[in-house]
Amino acid sequence: VRMTTFIQASPSGAFTAASSDKGVDANWSGTGRGELRIAGSGDDLQSLYKGKALQVRILVNHKPEQPVFMGMRCALTFDEGLAVKNGTMPRPVDGGSNCKSSIPALYDITAQLKAAKANTPVTVTLPLGCFAKHGASLNNVAAPMAMVTKGKASVTITDARITNAASTVCPTGFAETPVTKVQ
Numbered sequence: 001v002r003m004t005t006f007i008q009a010s011p012s013g014a015f016t017a018a019s020s021d022k023g024v025d026a027n028w029s030g031t032g033r034g035e036l037r038i039a040g041s042g043d044d045l046q047s048l049y050k051g052k053a054l055q056v057r058i059l060v061n062h063k064p065e066q067p068v069f070m071g072m073r074c075a076l077t078f079d080e081g082l083a084v085k086n087g088t089m090p091r092p093v094d095g096g097s098n099c100k101s102s103i104p105a106l107y108d109i110t111a112q113l114k115a116a117k118a119n120t121p122v123t124v125t126l127p128l129g130c131f132a133k134h135g136a137s138l139n140n141v142a143a144p145m146a147m148v149t150k151g152k153a154s155v156t157i158t159d160a161r162i163t164n165a166a167s168t169v170c171p172t173g174f175a176e177t178p179v180t181k182v183q
Contacts, residue, residue: 010034014129014150022059023158030065030152037073038160039143045128046139046160049109053127053165056145059156060116068113070124071106072131073143079138105136107171113155121158128162130170 007018015034018025026036046051054072076084083089109124116122131138145160 005066008114013025015058017119020156022156024140025061025154025156025157026147027062027151027154028064028149030150033148033150035148036157037143037144038145038157038182039073044139045141045144046132046137050129051165051168052162053125054144055123055125055159055161056157057121057123057159058113059119059121059158060113061156062152062154063114063116064110064149064151064153066149067141067153068147070109070135070147070174071126072138072141073105073146074088074137074140075142077140079115105131105134106146106178109147113153125167127165127168127170133170 007016008018012032012034014029014032015036016027016029017036018027024036024038028034050078056070080089107126112122112124130136144162145157147155147157
């Protein structure tokens with residue numbers, strides 16, 4: 001869903017996002033796969049990943065009923081796009097969104113969201129080096145924050161940033177299944 005207004009819904013109705021005074025309210029209806037992405041043009045985070053982390057503060061409004069994954073999404077670089085167009089490079093099955101990894105650049109954050117207390121934000125911190133450790137190339141990050149589920153859930157993203165990592169320990173729960181399984 002691309003937010004061009006204060007509220008935006010996916011065509012299937014599986015996901016809606018709305019701006020609020022607290023941040024971005026994200027609601028999954030449980031009727032299919034929905035993905036929230038905070039995105040822009042591709043950024044090269046490859047040289048910055050050491051000592052940096054994706055940090056997201058989340059208020060849980062309705063605890064998830066199915067697994068929720070959070071991480072990054074990438075795009076093909078300009079040169080890669082040209083190579084695909086010219087036929088000198090095959091188009092990646094995932095369109096490049098898995099950051100050149102054979103598995104999604106996503107972590108399972110379900111347990112953290114389910115353990116959240118009412119009106120108390122949960123801070124999820126994912127060191128960028130963990131993505132690289134699992135084979136992700138961060139040279140063209142189109143969405144530094146993505147959250148996906150196919151179950152019913154509701155959260156408010158109050159803050160999302162790339163920051164200095166207090167720890168470089170990788171969390172457990174990397175989505176170690178092919179992208180077709182995470183959907």
